Amino acid sequence: MELVSSSKAFGGQQRVYRHDSSACACPMNFAVFLPPQAEVGPVPVLWYLSGLTCTHQNAMDKGEYRAAAAANGVAIICPDTSPRGEGVPDEPENWQFGSGAGFYLDATQAPYATNYRMESYIRDELPALVARELPLDMSRQGIFGHSMGGHGAITLALKNPGRYASVSAFAPITQPSTAGWSRPAFEKYLGPDEAAWRAYDATLLIADGHRVPDLLVDQGTADGFLQEGLRPQLLELACTTAGIPLTLTMREGYDHSYNFVSTFMAQHIAWHAERLIPA
Secondary structure (H helix, E strand, O other), X not given: OEEEEEEEEOOEEEEEEEEEEOOOOEEEEEEEEEOHHHHOOOEEEEEEEOOOOOOHHHHHHHOOOHHHHHHHOOEEEEEOOOOOOOOOOOOOOOOOOEOOXXXXXXXXXXXXXXXXXXXXXXXXXXHHHHHHHOOEEEEEEEEEEEOHHHHHHHHHHHHOXXXXXXXXXXXXXXXXXXXXXXXXXXXXXXXXXXXXXXXXXXXXXXXXXXXXXXXXXXXXXXOOOHHHHHOHHXXXXXXXXXXXXXXXXXXXXXXXXXXXXXXXXXXXXXXXXXXXXXX
């Protein structure tokens, strides 16, 4: 790992690293906040997955997570949202696909299958790397995210039981296989057979028997993507049917921006800490 930057905050360290990724076949950047407790020993890990058009920088600059992370003694890791760079296939004119829009899946279709392997990157490669290099307790991991990242957090937690002790989301895309802004991306990444899409759809994973112990979701009522893209009622129905405890809070007047995310960030981190740190 190459240290790109490091800055002290709330007694801890906000860092950015770069490394060569075998999963994505290109260099990748990620941000990590190490709370002051990491100077004493390994700390629990919270993975934060960002949304469409974002990089690791958005949450680092706008998420306002450091004070809560330091208070609760948890590390926050913010990976990038897609592979990037020369030779990585992209559609620069399309903000819902390509660079910044990896959807946390492993693409199977040419020419995207070589680089767009974000599920393998988040699930396997990056955890193995940080476990070797940073003071992290990988037996205590949680995951959360926003929008596309909320979709990624929930699907990764559902498919990897025992890996993540906690999962939450801000305004997640709950059923990307039928949402207008994600269906075209799924077809390009995964092909026209919609049966292959089920592995990356939270509601369908739940219908197929995947489970998490409980789930926390916040959603703004003034979110412009609420009715056509996000549709939390579909996740609520799936969880109710499956008996998964879901705390879904509709936040009156909040939109889809980081003003919304940062408002409730500390509550989410505290919720995760309750599940990651023994009383």
